[in-house]
Amino acid sequence: MSLSLLHYSFMQRALLAALLVGLTAPSVGVYIVQRRLALIGDGMGHIALAGVALGVLTTGRPVLTALVAAVAGAVVIELVRASGRTSGDVVLAIMFYGGIAAGVVIISRAPGGTPANLNSYLFGAITTTSRADLAVFALLAALVLTVTVGLAPRLFAVSNDEEYARAAGLPVLAINLLLAVITAATVVISMRVVGLLLISALMVVPVATGQLLVGSFRNTLLLSVGIGLTVSVAGTVTSYYANTPSGATIALLAVVLFTITAAGTAIRARLRRDNHDEAEDHLHRHGPDCGHQGVAHDGHIDYIHDGHRHAVHGAHYDEH
């Protein structure tokens, strides 16, 4: 296969945009997944759509208005969350649907506008990325990466255990707001490439794949960025040759990779278990004087440990 696609400047811009998305989306997504807010990117995408429509109607600069709308939405979402209201998720739902509905209505009022104009933002239109778009995306990506690299330990601490972080005196609200703002920036970077409806895919799926394979946060982050870069570039190239929409192609690749990885790790775990449950790792060696109650079970002793029954099996313990 020749690299003829690189002869086209629109494809060069498309690949650069894909690289920026592949790099930033998982860098932010790992914290979103850690906070169990995997769908928040989706919501911000909905709100950004209203911004896109406003931009089409008024300034002709939809990227900038989308950024303003997404950042404003992100800040409101975070403040609603911080207020701890039980109706918080309903408020979010109202904002999300309000955003998408406003987008469709506003665009219909633009000169010659129809909801079809929104398609390129909803599903991505990577090959229409302009030089000016690319400059804005690069700037936003630099901002996102500065925050995610510079504040990595704090983002981890707050996302891992918000209550503890608050008790330790960390500026939890400020860090959450910052994370919300860089999430909004990532949504805007991604909207040309994968589209506002598929943005969450690149934030969440590479992280979900990465965490199946490694046991530390740092390695999950590195691996998910690697996966993000791979699928966004491979998806862009595939869409060029296969003549498919880029955003959906990238998202689909990410999902396929996740499915293969999940199936592979499940099979591996199954084979390793050899039809038995291995107990959690522990240093403690069970024995007659270990303090755990022993129970006779089929010719061996099970030890009651944290409410489980552990039995020796080679170098580890099984759950019985």
Place this chain on the structure above:
Amino acid sequence: MSVSPAPVVRMSGASIGYGDRPAIRDIDFSLDAGQVVVLLGPNGAGKSTLVRGILGLAQLTAGRLELFGVPAAQFRQRHRLGYVPQRNTIVGAVPSTVREVVSSGRLARKRPFAPMRAADRRVVAAVIDTVGLTERADASVAKLSGGQQRRVYIARALAAEPDVLVMDEPTAGVDAANQEILAATLKQLVTAGSTLLLVAHELGPLEPLVQRVVLMRNGRVAYAGPPLPDGEGAYGAVHHHAEPDRHRGGLGLTGRLP
């Protein structure tokens, strides 16, 4: 001439709760440096609320609260209070290692953009060793047993080199053998001069460490003083009482005070 330091916690007439509903009312409580105090009482007695008020996680709606002699609203040295929450599940959804979680405790001591330095990493390694998890330092926390996870949270609190450890139900959901390991770890800390504030249902293997018991019931302090000579039996009666208000005025425990 030496001036005795301000108490770690001084609370008078305090009501603490969430929003405008106080869960505990009109509480007087104090904790001095070097003390090992346990808050005892049944579920819903207000033990955790009291602790959460001290940690700034629940609101002081009335009364006074001073931390190290500073009114709580102006207190900025949160790293001096090491919090060990009651957790039976892993919080973050992405796997993280013992070292990563314990390192996050070190941040309480750091400025916002300051990187972790070699000295910080040495403290992290030392506190992981204190709780006996050095060999598991790079294991995923999710793979550890409940008792080991509790020790990870103790190490995280210790990483900020706090003056006080505040522990919510350190032994709940931990089997007898791991409770002994926890008790040994805490004994080591007490010997080294740490101040401990523990929340517990029952003392269990922590009993020999405890210098003062504060028994809570229905959001009020029912008894405060040294551990009772009868040991757990004396507190146990409180748990199972069918009519909680029958012994108003100290649950009949006052007669036994030294």
